[in-house]
Amino acid sequence: MLGASLAPAGSGQASRGADLIGLLSQSLEQIDEPKEIEIGRQLAAVLLGSKPLHPDMALQRYVNQLGRWISLQSSRPQLPWTFAVLDDPGFNAFAAPGGYVFVTKGLLERVADEAELAGILAHEITHVTAKHHLQAIAKTARAGLLTRVIGSQVKGELAGAVSAQFLSLGRDLYSRGLDQTDEFDADRSGVALAARAGFDPYGLVAVLQQLRTATPDNPLFALSLSTHPPAQQRLDLLEQAMGNRLDNFAGQPPVTITQRMESLSASRSASAAPAGPAPRRAPVKK
Secondary structure, eight states, X not given: OHHHHHSOOTHHHHHHHHHHHXXXXXXXXXXXXXXXXXXXXXXXXXXXXXXXXXXXXXXXXHHHXXXXXXXXXXXXXXXXXXXXXXXXXXXXXXXXXXXXXXXXXXXXXXXXXXXXXXXXXXXXXXXHHTTHHHHHHHHHIIIIIHHHHTTOOSXXXXXXXXXXXXXXXXXXXXXXXXXXXHHHHHHHHHHHHHHHTTSOTTHHHHHHHHHHHSOTTOTTTHHHXXXXXXXXXXXXXXXXXXXXXXXXXXXXXXXXXXXXXXXXXXXXXXXXXXXXXXXXXXXXXX
């Protein structure tokens, strides 16, 4: 269902692309929430155009449930939040404006527990609530994207050209990453959001420690390492920001993703089980 809703729609996609490029040439104050969501929907389609969704529906359901719970504790709980798992072996996570968040199967296989996954999701949710991707793509669009395509003389060709430029803009954004200040902001606000949602705030710290030991030539971590600031720098800034203020939220017993999914499956099975026969009453003595 998610893939179908994000699929390109031929000529309609081209006209929407033209409209969106026009929006992105304006100030962010002029892009209201419905327009932000539409921009995110098309950027999410860019991501799904390169990587398919993972076929495990139980895993998709779990990540969506976890992400939506954390998003409800954010500053923008009213967004139509959508979380999904991409069928990709790499270690990465992505977000798009309007509430779209993706993690890779490779990431889920390498996080130690649910607190680490919660930290990653909280980081990506913060990118959305702070409009980091929207600001980045709007800045690039205003920097000259329109002037590169406005020379077309045929209206239909112009719409198609703008749509292609929009898709190229999205691919470029995810291949080069956000500004370092945006990543640092998402780290700081993400650990606080994870704690507010009931998770150990040091989950994201543990993830960054894993990234710090990853070698740049490891293809599983290559994209994450190339699009984010050095992990040690992120750890140093997080330590300064956190101090010991979140220590009261730390130290919870770790729960692995497998354990949580088994628990959720058992709960669903118990609730779906048919009721047994009514208990027989003991005979009343006269």
